[in-house]
Amino acid sequence: MSVATRRPLGLQTLTTAFLAIWLIAALFPFAWTVWGSFKVEADFFSRQSWWMAIEGTRTQAQTGGPFTLAGYEGAWVRNEFWKAAINTLIVTLSVTFISLAIGTLGGYALARSGYRYAFWILIAALVFRAMPHITLVSGYMLPFFELNIWGVLPTTIIVLVAINQPFTLWMLHSFFLSIPKDLDESAMVDGCTRFQAFRMVIMPVMWPGVITTGLFSFLLGYNDFAVTSMLLSQENQTMVPKIASFLGSIQNEGNVMYAVAAVVSATVPLFILVLFFQRQIVSGLTAGAVKG
Amino acid sequence: MPHRTFFVFIFPSILAMLLFISLPIVSVVVQSLFVQHEAVLVTVENCTPFGCESQTRVDTEAMQKLRAEKPLGQFAGFANYLNRNHLAVDEISAILSDNQGLGDVATRIFNLPFYKALSFTLVYCFLVTPLAMALGFAIALAVNTLPKLLKGPAIFVSLLPMIITPLVGSLILAWMFNPSGILGASLQSLTGDPTLSLRASPMLTWIVLLLYGVWTNGPFSFVVFYAGLQTVPQDTVESARIDGANRWEVTRYVLIPHLAPLATFVALVQLMDNFRVFEPIVGFSAEANATSLSWLVFNDLVGQDSQLFGSAAATSVITIVGVLILLAPVLRRTWADFNRKAV
Numbered sequence: 001m002s003v004a005t006r007r008p009l010g011l012q013t014l015t016t017a018f019l020a021i022w023l024i025a026a027l028f029p030f031a032w033t034v035w036g037s038f039k040v041e042a043d044f045f046s047r048q049s050w051w052m053a054i055e056g057t058r059t060q061a062q063t064g065g066p067f068t069l070a071g072y073e074g075a076w077v078r079n080e081f082w083k084a085a086i087n088t089l090i091v092t093l094s095v096t097f098i099s100l101a102i103g104t105l106g107g108y109a110l111a112r113s114g115y116r117y118a119f120w121i122l123i124a125a126l127v128f129r130a131m132p133h134i135t136l137v138s139g140y141m142l143p144f145f146e147l148n149i150w151g152v153l154p155t156t157i158i159v160l161v162a163i164n165q166p167f168t169l170w171m172l173h174s175f176f177l178s179i180p181k182d183l184d185e186s187a188m189v190d191g192c193t194r195f196q197a198f199r200m201v202i203m204p205v206m207w208p209g210v211i212t213t214g215l216f217s218f219l220l221g222y223n224d225f226a227v228t229s230m231l232l233s234q235e236n237q238t239m240v241p242k243i244a245s246f247l248g249s250i251q252n253e254g255n256v257m258y259a260v261a262a263v264v265s266a267t268v269p270l271f272i273l274v275l276f277f278q279r280q281i282v283s284g285l286t287a288g289a290v291k292g
Numbered sequence: 293m294p295h296r297t298f299f300v301f302i303f304p305s306i307l308a309m310l311l312f313i314s315l316p317i318v319s320v321v322v323q324s325l326f327v328q329h330e331a332v333l334v335t336v337e338n339c340t341p342f343g344c345e346s347q348t349r350v351d352t353e354a355m356q357k358l359r360a361e362k363p364l365g366q367f368a369g370f371a372n373y374l375n376r377n378h379l380a381v382d383e384i385s386a387i388l389s390d391n392q393g394l395g396d397v398a399t400r401i402f403n404l405p406f407y408k409a410l411s412f413t414l415v416y417c418f419l420v421t422p423l424a425m426a427l428g429f430a431i432a433l434a435v436n437t438l439p440k441l442l443k444g445p446a447i448f449v450s451l452l453p454m455i456i457t458p459l460v461g462s463l464i465l466a467w468m469f470n471p472s473g474i475l476g477a478s479l480q481s482l483t484g485d486p487t488l489s490l491r492a493s494p495m496l497t498w499i500v501l502l503l504y505g506v507w508t509n510g511p512f513s514f515v516v517f518y519a520g521l522q523t524v525p526q527d528t529v530e531s532a533r534i535d536g537a538n539r540w541e542v543t544r545y546v547l548i549p550h551l552a553p554l555a556t557f558v559a560l561v562q563l564m565d566n567f568r569v570f571e572p573i574v575g576f577s578a579e580a581n582a583t584s585l586s587w588l589v590f591n592d593l594v595g596q597d598s599q600l601f602g603s604a605a606a607t608s609v610i611t612i613v614g615v616l617i618l619l620a621p622v623l624r625r626t627w628a629d630f631n632r633k634a635v
Contacts (some may be wrong), residue, residue, distance in 0.1 A: 019435065133568065138605055139317060142323060265464055
């Protein structure tokens with residue numbers, strides 16, 4: 001570090017303190033909930049003092065051990081959270097793959113077309129990107145009831161793919177712009193058709209951009225509440241609407257800990273995702289900012 | 293690229309967007325002009341040995357038939373927009389013509405469901421966006437001073453509030469702010485008010501929801517600004533230092549101008565996202581004290597037998613108009629840029 005950028009002690013302390021407070025604020029809620037999910041309700045929501053959640057007095061008294069899996073057992077086994085987990089897996093993976101399959105083609109076409117209408121499609125996509133999802137859902141509900149396709153997974157998957165398209169198109173469009181035009185054009189001079197050029201020249205070099213975009217499609221499908229809660233019937237629910245339905249029914253029965261355990265279970269995959277793909281997530285967010 | 297090839301490549305995307313984004317918007321507009329059927333009442337004579345009495349009840353069979361014939365309901369024109377649950381034109385004019393000062397007008401308008409939702413949505417949108425950007429900028433500056441080894445873990449932790457499912461994130465915070473949760477209990481003992489809770493205090497509900505918004509939106513600004521800081525030309529910073537600028541002046545006159553284009557982008561994305569604030573209201577069960585436009589739509593649709601499609605659609609249309617107003621400056625600028633390029 002050069003002399004010009006060395007920090008005085010006071011500023012350094014202030015920066016460190018601020019950063020420490022932020023990191024605690026960002027991490028502590030998760031840590032606290034994970035810890036609490038292994039306690040009984042009387043500890044995690046203690047009327048006496050939150051210190052009981054740390055010591056686990058009631059957990060010790062009720063279950064004979066400092067930790068209990070009762071919440072997880074109640075959520076996964078008794079309330080069949082595993083079904084919701086499987087549905088989430090199906091929905092998110094399908095949304096990601098279909099989005100990418102049609103999005104790469106569209107994004108590539110937008111990046112290589114010099115015509116005015118390509119620009120207009122991008123602008124329309126920007127407006128669509130801004131539409132609140134729940135307002136679109138209120139448009140789907142009645143037609144879907146009438147067509148009798150409400151409540152099943154395929155409908156939800158296609159709707160999520162469509163809602164995700166504007167973002168996917170923008171992201172992949174700007175990614176394909178960064179691949180030199182000469183690459184596919186020289187392949188076409190050598191006798192390839194446009195599609196052959198795309199398949200043999202562009203596809204091998206497009207994976208970094210596709211993986212980054214795929215991560216965001218995955219997050220959209222995984223995190224969605226508005227669409228999945230309205231368009232899926234009770235037995236087809238994915239994890240997020242299932243958690244929401246826990247709140248309504250279970251709070252009365254005094255089994256809030258099922259919801260806590262389900263929440264922790266739904267958080268774990270996201271942690272793993274960030275752990276492995278941190279670099280791609282950061283570069284994806286930045287790419288949108290710099291070029292979009 | 294020839295038109296034909298372009299069309300073949302983009303066809304699936306366009307089809308998906310037309311079918312599931314454009315058409316629903318049309319559908320919402322149509323639905324907003326209808327109201328659900330009124331209950332069909334029949335009067336039946338109930339005769340017993342002691343005499344006859346007539347009874348009025350809902351004719352479910354006729355209702356079902358009516359619904360099957362006309363699923364949209366009755367045509368109502370703009371009635372959905374003007375009624376008490378939306379723009380409340382009559383109520384507003386009544387309040388304006390007969391009131392006890394400005395404060396009275398404000399409270400009474402705030403009690404109308406649509407205006408209550410609108411005011412929270414706008415406050416959330418325009419307070420959370422700048423605050424989250426300021427927080428993100430501060431975190432970016434702070435993380436930038438860390439030694440290389442610590443940057444990775446710091447970024448990892450900072451990403452968590454953003455990547456978390458909004459409903460799950462708000463539930464986690466809601467449980468901590470519960471009167472028998474760690475933060476809720478601490479707040480009670482700090483203020484010395486044993487009745488203080490989210491449910492009892494609208495003020496606290498708003499503050500906690502805004503806090504949640506800043507918590508979950510800050511990381512996005514952080515990531516973008518942090519990446520922007522990596523591209524600041526070091527020569528400019530050093531020459532500014534040599535010319536006698538202090539740290540604050542370097543930040544003010546070198547870093548912030550360099551990041552300004554990024555800030556516009558972040559502000560745009562965050563305004564769009566914050567305008568549809570919805571999950572935190574469900575997660576915090578805050579609907580008694582704070583609602584949002586998206587929540588109003590959700591609330592109309594969530595009823596099992598009596599979904600108010602017309603009412604939900606009217607709120608949706610008003611929300612879409614709001615989004616377009618928010619987007620207008622951007623669209624105008626893009627349009628101007630495009631024309632300049634074309635010339």
